[in-house]
Amino acid sequence: MVDGWDVDSVHVRAPGKINVFMRVGAVMEDGYHDVATAYQAVSLYEDVRAYPDDEFSLSFGGSIDTSSLPLDDSNLALKAARLLARRTGYTGGVRLEIDKHVPIAGGMGGGSADAAATLVACDALWGTDVGRDELHALAARLGADVPFALVGGTAIGTGRGDQLSPALATGQFHWVLALPDGELSTPRVYSELDRHRERHARDIAPAQLTPSVDSAVLHALRAGDPAMLAEALTNDLQAPAIHLAPEIADVIELGEMNGALAGIVSGSGPTVAFLAADLDSALDLQIALSASRVKAVRATGPVHGARIVGD
Numbered sequence: 001m002v003d004g005w006d007v008d009s010v011h012v013r014a015p016g017k018i019n020v021f022m023r024v025g026a027v028m029e030d031g032y033h034d035v036a037t038a039y040q041a042v043s044l045y046e047d048v049r050a051y052p053d054d055e056f057s058l059s060f061g062g063s064i065d066t067s068s069l070p071l072d073d074s075n076l077a078l079k080a081a082r083l084l085a086r087r088t089g090y091t092g093g094v095r096l097e098i099d100k101h102v103p104i105a106g107g108m109g110g111g112s113a114d115a116a117a118t119l120v121a122c123d124a125l126w127g128t129d130v131g132r133d134e135l136h137a138l139a140a141r142l143g144a145d146v147p148f149a150l151v152g153g154t155a156i157g158t159g160r161g162d163q164l165s166p167a168l169a170t171g172q173f174h175w176v177l178a179l180p181d182g183e184l185s186t187p188r189v190y191s192e193l194d195r196h197r198e199r200h201a202r203d204i205a206p207a208q209l210t211p212s213v214d215s216a217v218l219h220a221l222r223a224g225d226p227a228m229l230a231e232a233l234t235n236d237l238q239a240p241a242i243h244l245a246p247e248i249a250d251v252i253e254l255g256e257m258n259g260a261l262a263g264i265v266s267g268s269g270p271t272v273a274f275l276a277a278d279l280d281s282a283l284d285l286q287i288a289l290s291a292s293r294v295k296a297v298r299a300t301g302p303v304h305g306a307r308i309v310g311d
Contacts, residue, residue, distance in 0.1 A: 009051045012121040014113035014149050014306035015041040016102035016299075018175065018266050018273045020221075020229065023211035024236040027194050035144075035161050036211040038221070041152035042175055042301040046110060047099040048077065048117035050125045055093040056081055062100035068183075069104065076142060080115040081122050083138055088128040096121075105183030107241075107267030109145040116149035116306040124308060145267075152305025154221055156213050171224030172300050174282040176260065178251050178272040179295040184241055189268040192240035207236075230261035230275050241269035248272060251294060258288035 021038040028034070047062075058078050060066035073079065081094050096118060102110030119135050122128070130138075132150075139146040144161035154169035197207060220229035242248045242265070251272050252263040259281050260274035276282035282298050289296035 009049055010121045010125045011047065011049050011309050012117040012124075012306055013045045013047050013309045014117035014120075015152055015303050016044040016046070016108040016110055016113055017041050017145065017148060018108065018264075018301065019235060020233055020264070020273075021213055021217040022235045022237060022267070023213070024190070024193060024207065025209050025211045026207040028209065032160065033190060034159055034210055035157065036213045037157045037161055038154065038167060038213055038217050039145075039148045039157055040154045040169070040173065040221075040301040041148070041303045041305060042108075042177075042299040043303050044102050044108070044177065044297065044299045046102055046113040046117055048114060048121050049097045050081075050118070050121035051095040051097070052125065053093045053095040055095075057093070058096045058098065060098050060100055062098070064100050064102075064104065066100055066104070075114075076111045076146075077114040077118045080118040080138070080142055080146075083141065084119055084122050084126075084128065084130070087134070087138060088126070088130060090126050090128060092126070094122055094125065103177075103179050103271050105185065106179065106271040107184070107186075107265065107269045108177075108271050109149060109267065112143050112145035113149040113306070115139070115142045115146045119150070120306045120308065148305070150305050152303055154302045156218075158212075167218060167221055169221040169224065169302050173224075173226055173229065173302075174276040174279055175299045175301060176255070176274040176276055176282050176285045176289065177266070177297050177299055178255060178263075178274065178289055179297070180245065180247060180251055180270045180272070182245060182270060184245060184269045186268040189237050189240050189244065192244055193237060196240050196243065226261055226275055226277055233262050233264040233275065235264050235267075237268050238265040241265045245270050254292055254294065255285060255289060259285050
């Protein structure tokens with residue numbers, strides 16, 4: 001139900017994200033790490049359509065190969081739908097159709113965007129109207145990146161990444177996303193980070209348990225200055241991601257040789273996000289990467305989080 005009217009379906013669009021800054025704290029006793037990250041939502045979207053049904057089901061389409069994705073209750077989107085149903089006492093189901101355009105296991109939060117969009121879509125379809133705060137609380141139970149996919153824009157994430165505070169960003173940033181073949185498991189990259197820190201314990205400062213975002217990142221975002229932001233791009237997961245997938249280093253070098261202000265592994269990778277000075281530079285970089293047989297797409301940020309759109 002949307003605005004009091006029964007509907008046959010609800011279409012929600014949610015963005016992928018780039019971590020323009022990511023500092024990872026020391027491993028804790030439970031095996032997890034606190035992080036301090038600056039998220040930016042970008043114009044590479046997941047589209048979720050929710051239809052009334054008695055059961056819970058899921059299918060995929062879109063511009064990327066989805067054959068590796070589960071269609072059962074281990075999928076984060078179905079987990080989101082069932083979580084909302086349990087929370088509200090809703091006794092029906094939903095049929096979800098998801099068009100995916102964010103790389104799978106690429107460090108851009110595509111699965112989290114699916115979950116966020118599903119929460120918004122089912123809440124509207126079922127007329128449960130739990131409110132934005134409750135949706136955020138449910139999102140945090142599903143995964144660290146899901147709350148940001150709800151709100152979008154630019155934000156600082158702390159704790160596991162789900163404790164969000166808005167960050168002022170002016171203007172528009174132009175990104176070129178290089179999509180190497182293959183996937184990287186986030187837990188595997190974090191484990192490699194821990195091993196990396198052990199191997200280089202004599203050479204690097206020990207990680208803090210509670211990291212923070214550098215002020216240089218906040219100043220660059222506030223100024224809307226891509227050159228300033230390029231200088232501040234940081235990701236503690238980049239070195240372990242490159243160790244697991246050495247070809248990432250070649251992609252970064254290629255992009256920076258062809259006009260990128262800087263390149264950074266997005267999240268746990270393997271997607272590489274290149275920051276361009278302007279639209280023309282982004283177009284030139286995309287062409288250069290494609291000519292070298294690196295799949296590349298352009299995106300801009302920041303953009304809105306999960307929201308209902310008309311078909």
